[in-house]
Amino acid sequence: MTVSLLLNFGLLVFLVAVALALAHWRHLFPVAMLTGLYSLLSASLFTVLNAPDVALTEAAVGAGITTVLFLATFGLTRAREKPVKSSRRLIGLALTAVTGAILVYASLDMPRFGAPDTPVQTHPLRDKYLVASQDEIHIPNTVTAVLGSYRGYDTLGEVAVVFTAGMGVLMLLGRGRRGRKQNPE
């Protein structure tokens, strides 16, 4: 479908532009807001690619929680990036380029988008989950059925991990605020 192809292209171009700005800006407050925009963009990309559950997670975590956490952290630290020596920046650029090249090389091994002969499509379990999940759990979305029911304990464990991490972050941020209260102006 040409429209979705054009849309993918446009969204990817927007993503590149935002990423360049993110790397360029030194003042971290606009950067924190722009990461939210980046995440909204990638979430719309996921939606266009027919992955609404991934898009939902991306938007909730990337655009919602991460922005708020960054801002809360700026309340405790400074909102300006420390200048870095140019030699160290070059090392960082080289590392990023190498990692990116390896990832692109690895992506060449991936099956084509929507190819019919991948293991996902040909595995005998596919029919079991696609068909039987409708009768067994009555959830129209198969991904949700697998996440919420077939591997429910795994998801429960993940939720516990995320909850613990959230508690830890909240305690860190809260302590900073209480500490400031103890020495009033």
Next chain:
Amino acid sequence: MMLIAGILGVAVTMLLILVRVLAGPTTYDRILGINLFGTKTVLLIALVAFITDRTDYLDLALTYALINFIGTIAVLKFMQYGDLGWAGDVEDDTDV
């Protein structure tokens, strides 16, 4: 056809907003631009939902609207108070 025209319109608006956010001299331009961009994302998802005939995506669009609101409130609160402030820190001021 109308839907495709709508999607194109939203994409062009996104481009204009993005230019404003990236160029935009003051921080307030950027805040407003990013808030608007979130709204455009909601519209884009709604249009994609109707064009692909998967209206369950509309829930996604609603969630995005909520997240966008929370993000903007957090940013504005940070601008006002310097941190995300307890309600107890500012007794004399109305808290969001």
